[in-house]
Amino acid sequence: MERFSSYVASMALAALTVTVHLAITAPAAIAQPPLPEATAVTTVTIEGYDVDFTLPTAARAGCMVCHADQDLTRIRDGRVISYFVDPGQFEASAHGEVQCVGCHLDFAFSAPHEQLGTEWQSTAGSACKNCHEDQALEVGKGAHRAETDAEALADPEAPDRPLCSDCHGSHQIGFLTENPEGRAEMRARGWEVCGRCHEDYWYSYDDYYHGAAYRRGATDAPACWDCHGYHDIRPVDDRESMVNERNLVQTCSPCHPDANEAYVDYARFIHGREEISDEIFLARWADWLRQNLSGLFGR
Numbered sequence: 001m002e003r004f005s006s007y008v009a010s011m012a013l014a015a016l017t018v019t020v021h022l023a024i025t026a027p028a029a030i031a032q033p034p035l036p037e038a039t040a041v042t043t044v045t046i047e048g049y050d051v052d053f054t055l056p057t058a059a060r061a062g063c064m065v066c067h068a069d070q071d072l073t074r075i076r077d078g079r080v081i082s083y084f085v086d087p088g089q090f091e092a093s094a095h096g097e098v099q100c101v102g103c104h105l106d107f108a109f110s111a112p113h114e115q116l117g118t119e120w121q122s123t124a125g126s127a128c129k130n131c132h133e134d135q136a137l138e139v140g141k142g143a144h145r146a147e148t149d150a151e152a153l154a155d156p157e158a159p160d161r162p163l164c165s166d167c168h169g170s171h172q173i174g175f176l177t178e179n180p181e182g183r184a185e186m187r188a189r190g191w192e193v194c195g196r197c198h199e200d201y202w203y204s205y206d207d208y209y210h211g212a213a214y215r216r217g218a219t220d221a222p223a224c225w226d227c228h229g230y231h232d233i234r235p236v237d238d239r240e241s242m243v244n245e246r247n248l249v250q251t252c253s254p255c256h257p258d259a260n261e262a263y264v265d266y267a268r269f270i271h272g273r274e275e276i277s278d279e280i281f282l283a284r285w286a287d288w289l290r291q292n293l294s295g296l297f298g299r
């Protein structure tokens with residue numbers, strides 16, 4: 001912070017330079033609109049970084065003058081915080097062609113940045129909607145849609161609903177469409193994507209065929225979103241929910257093409273193994289499995 005107090009001074013100096021510069025070099029009759037201030041000066045040294053103001057204000061290269069520096073750290077509350085953004089990693093992400101200010105709408109090509117509090121985090125985490133309208137509309141239909149003010153006031157203790165970035169991250173977002181590797185990487189982050197907010201259902205997802213296998217890392221076992229969907233997720237009693245009774249056959253059929261009404265009765269086991277410890281019930285289930293799943297028992 002101390003080093004930054006010199007910033008105000010250096011910017012004042014920069015402004016002065018612009019004025020002088022223009023006064024001396026500008027020919028009397030320029031048949032052009034006035035240049036934006038940012039392109040008038042060449043290089044200004046801020047905090048030891050040579051910030052090139054000939055770059056367009058929104059250019060990523062401008063941000064990266066400082067943020068590509070591995071040593072860009074600050075001490076906050078006694079902890080070292082890194083503000084380094086790995087250029088290679090960013091360029092390899094799905095947003096390799098996207099400008100920083102596409103998500104960091106509230107940041108300008110000047111630094112240090114005005115005191116933005118933590119608002120900038122939710123701005124960045126939901127700026128996605130400007131470019132991914134379809135996905136934003138889907139999220140807006142389900143249980144994770146942004147709270148209305150009335151809802152927020154009604155229960156200030158209610159846990160936060162996820163922003164796009166809570167599930168997708170920030171600078172390392174990979175391609176998912178037609179990219180099995182990217183999708184596998186996301187599957188492996190199930191705890192972060194869903195589990196950490198739905199701990200009870202994370203731990204109860206423990207039936208042997210699916211949950212226990214998934215949490216052990218089996219790649220063919222379903223992730224939470226194989227049964228619940230991912231953007232338009234609905235409560236079970238909503239008729240549109242993928243786990244609502246009337247939709248179960250359809251939900252299970254991508255992996256179980258022969259699923260029918262009787263088969264999907266198993267669904268109650270998926271989060272319910274622990275609760276359904278009733279012996280009679282289990283005996284009934286063993287019978288059911290024997291009858292329905294030929295070849296599975298007694299081979």
Ligand code: HEC
Pocket residue numbers: 046047049051058062063064065066067072074083100101104107108109110111112113116117120
């Ligand atoms: C002259 C150097 C410099 C430039 C240019 C710069 N930044 Fe920064 N940025 C910093 C520093 C230093 C910090 C550390 C936090 C602070 O002290 O403001 C920071 C912090 C941040 C943060 C985190 C804010 C926080 O409070 O944790 C974001 C996001 C950010 N910059 C984005 C950008 C974007 C986007 C651009 C380009 C539009 C940019 N920066 C240009 C130096 C720079």
Ligand code: HEC
Pocket residue numbers: 060063064067082083084085090095098099100101102103104120121122124125165169170171173
């Ligand atoms: C796809 C959207 C997106 C783009 C593009 C993007 N950021 Fe970010 N950035 C985020 C999100 C989301 C966060 C994390 C906010 C939080 O902590 O909740 C973040 C965090 C940061 C931080 C804080 C430190 C950290 O790594 O968490 C800095 C600094 C930063 N971004 C700089 C940049 C710079 C520089 C660029 C351009 C090279 C850039 N960002 C491009 C979304 C983006």
Ligand code: HEC
Pocket residue numbers: 128129132135136137139144162163164165166167168176177183186193225230231
């Ligand atoms: C609750 C977690 C979660 C939230 C919140 C979320 N997503 Fe997703 N998103 C996913 C999952 C999971 C996938 C699919 C992974 C797969 O295909 O295996 C996905 C897929 C995508 C895709 C790939 C194309 C597609 O539609 O399948 C895009 C783009 C995307 N999300 C953008 C967004 C945006 C923008 C937001 C915020 C409006 C958002 N996501 C909110 C979990 C989430």
Ligand code: HEC
Pocket residue numbers: 094095098099102103124125126127128129130131132164165168169170173174175176177178179
């Ligand atoms: C300025 C526009 C812009 C913003 C803002 C933006 N994206 Fe993207 N996003 C793109 C572009 C361009 C691509 C790559 C081309 C494509 O697939 O559409 C992309 C690709 C993706 C993909 C891979 C899509 C796929 O089908 O494989 C995901 C996931 C994604 N973005 C999520 C996000 C999230 C989450 C945020 C916010 C944190 C965000 N995007 C912010 C423009 C943007």
Ligand code: HEC
Pocket residue numbers: 143144158159160161162163166167192193194195197198224225228229230233234235236
């Ligand atoms: C940042 C925390 C967060 C993340 C991450 C998250 N959720 Fe949620 N989820 C919530 C909150 C909060 C609600 C409750 C909304 C309400 O009260 O109407 C909710 C509601 C739901 C519901 C509706 C039933 C209910 O309990 O209200 C389902 C189903 C659900 N989430 C599944 C998922 C799945 C699957 C994922 C991962 C793809 C996921 N969630 C990721 C916070 C989260």
Ligand code: HEC
Pocket residue numbers: 190194195198201202205210222223224225226227228234235236237243267268270271272
């Ligand atoms: C194989 C399918 C399947 C998978 C995978 C799955 N679930 Fe479920 N989930 C269900 C079914 C069926 C129900 C409704 C019956 C019940 O509550 O046991 C349900 C219910 C829920 C509910 C309560 C919804 C409500 O409205 O009360 C939440 C929350 C939930 N699941 C979260 C998760 C999370 C988090 C994961 C990943 C760890 C996950 N589920 C994985 C099938 C699945």
Ligand code: HEC
Pocket residue numbers: 209210220221222223226227248251252253254255256263264265266267293
């Ligand atoms: C993403 C794929 C996937 C989805 C979706 C899925 N399952 Fe499964 N299921 C599996 C795998 C993998 C096994 C283990 C098969 C084995 O070991 O032979 C399995 C095994 C089972 C079994 C044990 C007997 C058998 O047929 O192999 C039952 C019963 C079952 N699933 C029911 C369901 C129900 C009900 C749903 C929908 C609520 C569902 N599954 C959704 C992948 C899935």
